[in-house]
Amino acid sequence: MNSEGARLHSxxxxxxxxxERQLLKAGNLYPTQSRSGRELFDANGNLPLSAEEKDEMIAAVEQKFSEIFDVMRIDRNDPNSxxxxxxxxxxxxxxxxxxxxxxAPKITVFPNRRQVGEIVISKGIKVMSVCSHHWQPISGxxxxxxxxxxxxxxxxxFTRIVEWFSRRGQIQEELGEQIADFLVEILDPVAVGVVIDSKHYCMIARGVEAHDSSSMVTSVMRGELATNPALRTEFLQLIAQQ
Ligand SMILES: [Zn+2]
Known part of the structure; x- marks a missing residue:
């Protein structure tokens, strides 16, 4: 094993x-480029690839998954595998x-001709994501x-924006922040709030205390929703109504 390999193994x-202590002390402990010299980025980051690059990635990942099957002793003569x-x-x-x-999805922005100054709400937007810690689904x-x-x-x-940010390795707190930041950037709104309520299958599938009714709620408030408690209460009441 070369020294780099030995270091990663340790x-x-x-x-x-x-x-975490080592990471704080030393900065990046892991490579920031792939072995083939490509940039590595956070699980919930974004770097658009061409169709050819995706196909190449799929072929390489397939190869690695076959190796995992081998390590886990799963016989691929089983037609299901x-x-x-x-x-x-x-x-x-x-x-x-x-x-x-x-x-990023192309979002057409329109002028606010009627000078709408009330809160506009969309709720029940599907969240289908994956937790970065366990690579298990997050659904909500x-x-x-x-x-x-x-x-x-x-x-x-909103559906397309949530979809784009959800379809990555995520933690729910950062998912909400990314959606809010994106909306602030394209709309420059007076206020924006993002509330996510979801089930984490790493909680449901693992551990003795796990049960499928446990859910996680996170909220991100920007602008007036962050500073005006009455407005925040109104927003939370409106999204709680069926
Ligand atoms: Zn998890």
Missing amino acids: LVDLDDAEL TDTPFRLARMWINELFAGRYSA TCAIGYIPRDKVIGLSK
């Missing part, structure tokens, strides 16, 4: 607390992590409210 042996490495690779790149590799809904300043967007666009 990192794997550290417990979480020690790894024969093509699973390919299905897994395609699913991770084209679906579960699609938002990492695709360009998102409510978004905003008070326009000079610009408005069609409410259906």
